[in-house]
Amino acid sequence: MTKQTLDLPAAALAERFGHGLDPREVAETALARIAEREPVLNALYHHDPEQVRRDAEASAQRWASGTQLSPCDGIPVTVKENIPRAGIPVPSGTAVPNPPVAASNAPVTDRLLEAGMVILGSTTMPDWGMLSSGVSSLHGITRNAWDPRLTTGGSSAGAGAAAAAGYGPLHVGTDIGGSIRLPGTWAGLATLKPSVGLVPLHAPYTGRAAGPLARSVADAALLMSVIARPDARDYTARPYPAMDWFSGPADPAGLRVGLQLDAGSGAPVDPEVAAAVERAAGLFAQGGAAVVPLAPFMTAEQLAGIDAFWRTRSWADYSALDEAARALVLPYIARWCAGGKDYDGIQTVRHFHRFAEVQEATRAATEPFDLVLSPVAPMAAFPAEDPMPVNDPDLPMAHISFTVPYNMSGQPAATVNCGFTGDGRTIGLQIAGRIGEDDRVLAAAAWFESVRGDAAPDWSQVA
Structure with a gap:
């Protein structure tokens, strides 16, 4: 072959x-x-x-x-x-x-x-x-x-x-x-x-x-x-209605679509990323969707609290290692999780409550919409040697403000390429939907994929 x-x-x-x-x-x-x-x-x-x-x-x-x-x-x-x-x-x-x-x-x-x-x-x-x-x-x-x-x-x-x-x-x-x-x-x-x-x-x-x-x-x-099939070993699994994974592209005509270009926290969105997402939203509007701006709904304090809780959780793992094993952990990770070692129980509980705050805020902000469009990340790909796009372990994670809300809310969120920077780096569009409507989210992504034109990757360039 x-x-x-x-x-x-x-x-x-x-x-x-x-x-x-x-x-x-x-x-x-x-x-x-x-x-x-x-x-x-x-x-x-x-x-x-x-x-x-x-x-x-x-x-x-x-x-x-x-x-x-x-x-x-x-x-x-x-x-x-x-x-x-x-x-x-x-x-x-x-x-x-x-x-x-x-x-x-x-x-x-x-x-x-x-x-x-x-x-x-x-x-x-x-x-x-x-x-x-x-x-x-x-x-x-x-x-x-x-x-x-x-x-x-x-x-x-x-x-x-x-x-x-x-x-x-x-x-x-x-x-x-x-x-x-x-x-x-x-x-x-x-x-x-x-x-x-x-x-x-x-x-x-x-x-x-x-x-x-x-x-x-x-x-x-x-x-x-x-x-996506039930398994009793996952005690958090829940029954969902059967989903149609093979429906293919879905016409966006008549859908109410939110467009979020400002996450309200984290790094600012690169202009080339914002422009690509706006062009994608324009295609949804041309397809008959009502595209409405969506204001930020996760605060910088909530992002910092989630980051702080993850630091404390990882510090618990790191501190359980002996000195020789600790020396083998990536220095960036060691410094990042050390930022969580001094929080007391009350602070840690407050940080954990940020998860529920973001869950509530995300569900409330997105409920009026069939879909929400946004960047996946504020920036395009960065050097391979850098651990993070904002390479400072003392700062909260600056690049997840568009993605982490949907982890907390449990809603489906897909990505599909929507453009390129001037130097050829890929730019993804995030398409989020209501919980349990994963097949509809993918159908919307398939529709965009079918109309995106020169935003489609040329896979022959990497194979």
Whole structure:
């Protein structure tokens, strides 16, 4: 097969499997691309080519005998390193020795294997997932497939690099403040941070979600059809009505759409980013949507409180290490979490209450709208060596004010590329919706994808 076959949408690969395309050929092409790009991109933490070949062989036999496990049987996929796979260590990006070894698969891992998908490997992340870059004390630096001088974003850093480089069509990341969507904007990807409890987690936590990163909205939707299934192991999971992941683009005519260009906190929005998002909103208006400005709804004090609570939480982990292990943690992370060590119990409780404040404010501000459009981040991709876009660990996270509210509110938020800076860096549009309307959010993203014109990434430039 040609390299271009690997760049087909996942649904097209599945269709070709049904007409004789061999999953083993697809796997070998993926392995060849990984071998070619991985020395520079550094996207994979655990990668076992022989296991990939065994899994592809099993898929080929199922297709030959008509016993394929699902239409996705044989499609290559990756999972973030903090999504457990039985028997594989879970270091969460840090060089701290003796990381825990997963005793069992996460629900997401099981859903992929039950569908017969071929897991190419686990993708890299920064220390404890608390950076929005690919800088890790364990892995070194994960780089952007468009330009290795740039970050791929994080904390789903390797997933973003692997998706953009076309290691395969489907990739699963996690997101607690933007960790799926930030690689989305900085690598030109289609992503979704799902509604709370829709995709079951192995370790639920306030704001945490798992979801897809892909080159197209249709591929993100296909992956959701596999992983968005109930699992009793996630005690925060909730029942949702059946969703139509395959409806395709949805006409925005008649929708009420909020446009937020000022988050009210964090870094100011770069003019090129704002202009690209405004152009995207203009297309929604041309399509018949009523686009209405949306004022800021999260305060700087709330952002600082969330950041402070995360510092204290990470300080608890860091302080439990012995001196030798502490020395192995990325210095930026060590300094950042040290900012939380002196808060007393009362202050920590007050910081924790900020989560609920943001949840309430986000739901109230967005309830009048079918969709809310905004930048994903205030800035375009920054140098790969920098841990953060605003590179000062003593400041609250300045780049998550558009993303973190939807983690707190539990609402779905997708990304799709909407333009480029003058020097060619990708710019993502965030599309958020009401809780439990993930399929509608993706349908809106698919519509924008179909009309965005020259804002579409040219994937031939990175493959």
